[in-house]
Amino acid sequence: xxxxxxxxxxxxxxxxxxxxxxxxxxxxxxxxxxxxxxxxxxxxxxxxxxxxxxxxxxxxxxxxxxxxxxxxxxxxxxxxxxxxxxxxxxxxxxxxxxxxxxxxxxxxxxxxxxxxxxxxxxxxxxxxxxxxxxxxxxxxxxxxxxxxxxxxxxxxxxxxxxxxxxxxxxxxxxxxxxxxxxxxxxxxxxxxxxxxxxxxxxxxxxxxxxxxxxxxxxxxxxx
Amino acid sequence: xxxxxxxxxxxxxxxxxxxxxxxxxxxxxxxxxxxxxxxxxxxxxxxxxxxxxxxxxxxxxxxxxxxxxxxxxxxxxxxxxxxxxxxxxxxxxxxxxxxxxxxxxxxxxxxxxxxxxxxxxxxxxxxxxxxxxxxxxxxxxxxxxxxxxxxxxxxxxxxxxxxxxxxxxxxxxxxxxxxxxxxxxxxxxxxxxxxxxxxxxxxxxxxxxxxxxxxxxxxxxxxxxxxxxxxxxxxxxxxxxxxxxxxxxxxxxxxxxxxxxxxxxxxx
Ligand code: HEM
Ligand code: SF4
Ligand code: FES
Numbered sequence: 001x002x003x004x005x006x007x008x009x010x011x012x013x014x015x016x017x018x019x020x021x022x023x024x025x026x027x028x029x030x031x032x033x034x035x036x037x038x039x040x041x042x043x044x045x046x047x048x049x050x051x052x053x054x055x056x057x058x059x060x061x062x063x064x065x066x067x068x069x070x071x072x073x074x075x076x077x078x079x080x081x082x083x084x085x086x087x088x089x090x091x092x093x094x095x096x097x098x099x100x101x102x103x104x105x106x107x108x109x110x111x112x113x114x115x116x117x118x119x120x121x122x123x124x125x126x127x128x129x130x131x132x133x134x135x136x137x138x139x140x141x142x143x144x145x146x147x148x149x150x151x152x153x154x155x156x157x158x159x160x161x162x163x164x165x166x167x168x169x170x171x172x173x174x175x176x177x178x179x180x181x182x183x184x185x186x187x188x189x190x191x192x193x194x195x196x197x198x199x200x201x202x203x204x205x206x207x208x209x210x211x212x213x214x215x216x217x218x219x220x221x222x223x
Numbered sequence: 224x225x226x227x228x229x230x231x232x233x234x235x236x237x238x239x240x241x242x243x244x245x246x247x248x249x250x251x252x253x254x255x256x257x258x259x260x261x262x263x264x265x266x267x268x269x270x271x272x273x274x275x276x277x278x279x280x281x282x283x284x285x286x287x288x289x290x291x292x293x294x295x296x297x298x299x300x301x302x303x304x305x306x307x308x309x310x311x312x313x314x315x316x317x318x319x320x321x322x323x324x325x326x327x328x329x330x331x332x333x334x335x336x337x338x339x340x341x342x343x344x345x346x347x348x349x350x351x352x353x354x355x356x357x358x359x360x361x362x363x364x365x366x367x368x369x370x371x372x373x374x375x376x377x378x379x380x381x382x383x384x385x386x387x388x389x390x391x392x393x394x395x396x397x398x399x400x401x402x403x404x405x406x407x408x409x410x411x412x413x414x415x416x417x418x419x420x421x422x423x424x425x426x427x428x429x430x431x432x433x434x435x436x437x438x439x440x441x442x443x444x445x446x447x448x449x450x451x452x453x454x455x456x457x458x459x460x461x462x463x464x465x466x467x468x469x470x471x472x473x474x475x476x477x478x479x480x481x482x483x484x485x486x487x488x489x490x491x
Contacts, residue, residue: 007485011414011454012444012478082454086412089453091346095249095260096339098313099411102463108411110456179457185482187475 014082019183021075022176026202028068031055033209040212042222045146056132056142076118083111106171107179113172120165127152153217166211173203242268242329245337246281248293251350258350260339270330274317275300275307277329294353300325302466305401308408309354310341315405315464323403323466343404345413347450358404360450361418367446368439369422371431390428397424399467406461406469412453417461419447420477421469427480437484444481 007013038048055061132143153159177199216222244265251258268277275297282292298306307324311317317327348356400421407415426432462471
């Protein structure tokens with residue numbers, strides 16, 4: 001095996017990949033949340049559609065989108081491989097295990113939270129991204145995503161699924177953000193406080209912002 | 224009301240040597256046997272006994288009854304060798320922080336308690352008998368590179384090797400690791416990252432460790448993976464349960480050492 005694949009298949013290398021793809025997905029969330037938050041202008045979707053059109057047609061963004069899909073696939077595949085390897089490292093479980101005495105439940109549940117996010121991701125892309133890109137591919141025309149949002153979020157069950165997705169994201173990020181820095185070896189007294197603060201703030205603000213979108217539409221605040 | 228205090232003191236004295244406990248202990252006759260829990264009752268346990276002394280009493284009781292005593296690892300009984308490996312009520316080394324099983328005392332439990340005792344659970348630490356597990360995997364990780372090769376000559380004068388105070392302190396703190404394996408036992412992934420990071424750090428921080436710094440990180444991590452320990456999810460359970468309170472900063476250093484070595488060493 002070459003030194004490179006040796007590195008990436010080692011336990012530390014797999015976590016390096018997890019951290020790099022995780023932080024990349026976090027940077028995607030910043031862009032995604034910012035653009036979608038344009039619906040709160042409540043201007044009939046004008047600002048949102050302007051930026052949505054830019055993101056959907058700009059060649060540089062469309063190229064980066066391939067990287068995003070690759071990032072998701074790598075993060076998910078690597079996460080599931082780690083989850084499997086880590087389970088195999090303890091074939092016999094403890095009869096009594098007081099894990100809450102030494103760690104948080106969400107840090108121990110990244111695989112479960114990630115799987116919930118994966119299920120959400122399938123539902124979410126089936127709602128917007130896949131129909132829009134297929135239509136662009138077939139006809140060259142973009143769909144009216146704003147109108148689609150208004151329609152889809154009339155269903156309270158779908159609103160609930162989106163809110164649950166946001167809650168999973170909150171817990172996944174609350175551990176994941178800080179964990180990624182530790183995986184990269186970035187642990188230093190001067191910066192740990194800032195990483196922890198930004199990580200917690202990000203984990204709260206972004207999921208709340210996302211959750212407010214279906215809720216606002218359902219309640220008719222945005223129309 | 225002073226007389227009340229005296230009364231409670233007398234009550235406490237009355238308790239001494241008189242704790243009654245129910246024990247559920249993992250019994251397994253050998254490596255390949257199925258194993259299961261056995262229930263034992265112990266009366267007249269002194270709160271001043273150590274946890275291992277309580278097991279000595281149990282074993283005497285078992286021998287008197289003509290039964291097989293419980294096998295468990297122990298050596299120094301003063302918290303420095305790392306032998307005593309017991310998973311007590313769901314935690315390695317029991318309920319206290321920064322304490323080995325041999326330094327845990329029965330006053331940390333209450334009269335009438337039920338205590339469940341299991342061996343460390345990890346595929347890399349197979350059970351040999353009862354509570355004894357095979358921790359040779361740690362020795363093989365050390366043999367892979369956890370040393371400094373100085374084959375000849377005397378140690379040089381200490382003052383000829385200037386070492387920053389912070390480095391000396393951090394190296395010393397890392398060197399406190401006694402190789403007990405509680406980190407592996409506590410981790411949901413049975414990861415050995417805290418142990419390996421302590422062993423890498425104590426050498427990476429000192430001038431004597433520089434010559435073999437890269438190759439050490441590469442070889443020890445390769446051996447750690449080959450032994451079947453899990454990866455690190457950064458839950459922090461290891462450090463919270465470590466009797467020597469080895470810091471998670473060491474794991475970050477191990478990540479830097481390994482990634483740095485892999486991307487820059489001349490070993491292709
Ligand atoms: C926008 C979506 C997502 C973001 C921003 C994200 C972010 C992160 C981050 C930053 C980490 C920490 C990496 C580290 O500890 O070094 C992480 C860990 C993890 N993620 Fe995600 N993630 C997302 C989606 C998913 C999905 C869909 C899965 C599906 C399986 C997943 C599975 C995992 C697992 C299993 C871990 C823990 C790996 C370990 O430490 O053992 N994530 N994630
Ligand atoms: S790091 Fe702590 S818990 Fe792990 S082997 Fe060393 S002393 Fe034991
Ligand atoms: S017997 Fe040596 S540390 Fe407990």
